[in-house]
Amino acid sequence: MDIQRLSLNQITCENNSLIEVVENCQNEGIDWIAPWRHKIANAGLKESARIIREANLKVSSLCRGGMFPAASKAERLKRIDENRRAIDEAAELGTDVLVLVCGAAPDRDIDGARAMVEEGIEALIPYAEQAGVKLGIEPLHPSFAADRSVIVSLGQANDIAERISSPQVGVVIDVYHVWWDPKLYEEIERSSGHILGFHVNDWCKDAGNPLTSRGMMGDGVIELKRIRHAVEDAGYNGPIEVEILNDKIWEMPCDKTLKLTKERFLELV
């Protein structure tokens, strides 16, 4: 895959500041970055936007909004407000995509939580439209269903996007979260026209905790090129984020991580 489409998702270099990551992207000829809100909060929003703009980096998405389900109506409204702040930040950073990690059930009622997710997304649409920001529903791997997202398959994300049927709402496809799905290729086809992002990394065998053992491309079992071709056949030709949460990779110096990322991306994606 062409380097022009590589976007570095900032979590891949979790132990580095925004300015370090931006400088390393420049050194490696990486044109895109996908910041996370906790990093932006550290550096300050306006300062972050300035750092990225002055480096001539484009922003593929902001990670993350979402986390809609909560036990009380007051708390759910508070979370929707928090998502409005995330939309503001996305606009300020110059990206039109806010990635949604939808949230887990506050109790055992998974169906109830799924309804709350859909209500939350719908409630955000007018604000997102005004800001020119799209909402990308990212289904997470079922490993995270209890603590991060009750939306666990691309089929579910497509269902929501189709029901809501707004140009403001689409899906984000991350290979780590969807590679196991027997319906993956038909659901990628179905997401044609509303794919807002594509993330690559790998799933390693016997890796341990799924939260922090995501693999570098090539270190695991995912059919990366096959999925990338399917996503392109569905019409997505935008930036491809490399997003790796891995405690061993986090210990590597940022420049080494970026060199390896680039090498694997060019060869294996």
Next chain:
Amino acid sequence: MDIQRLSLNQITCENNSLIEVVENCQNEGIDWIAPWRHKIANAGLKESARIIREANLKVSSLCRGGMFPAASKAERLKRIDENRRAIDEAAELGTDVLVLVCGAAPDRDIDGARAMVEEGIEALIPYAEQAGVKLGIEPLHPSFAADRSVIVSLGQANDIAERISSPQVGVVIDVYHVWWDPKLYEEIERSSGHILGFHVNDWCKDAGNPLTSRGMMGDGVIELKRIRHAVEDAGYNGPIEVEILNDKIWEMPCDKTLKLTKERFLELV
């Protein structure tokens, strides 16, 4: 739930011998047990059958056959033969259910591996029929797709059972593996008539490695009673195995584990 339906899956007491587990089942008034092949191999097959029979325990299933996909045809045939030995053992132990953990892809070709699973199961049918043993396809949680099972949803297991359409082949439903599935209840309904087993335990939040952090009923987020009712509505009224792989529970003395298991089973399943 009634104690009469409780079956102790032996892996819940991984650090104990068969004879210890059997004695503790007797002490607690548990009528059913589900042994694992590696434990049976330790104790010896005939001796294991004798221990179980003399304690008047019934055997709900033998865990496990499967592991069909392999890189070479010779290795695949060898695995089918190994499954024939598992069928023999099930018959000798007095159960008519062999649980299948279907296996992972030997490479990155997940579709190819899925075809190998189906071929393997079909190849076993005549032998299983003669032995009076049924083959229970147990879909595993997608966390295990890279190393244990490319069959990751009840829908997939139902597809295979329907395509093969033999009274010898059905599905085993374990709440840990399926609770996250947006199509769970429709797939349970669809599995009506070919449910060969039902397993309970729990999924804990932020638990770490999914292989060894399965929870005791009540310690996690699974809607146990709701799923149990759905499985009963689909016509299954057989034994319910408690199957917990958890390194903390494995450190508990066997009698304490069984007392806790019984208490939670009676209250929460």
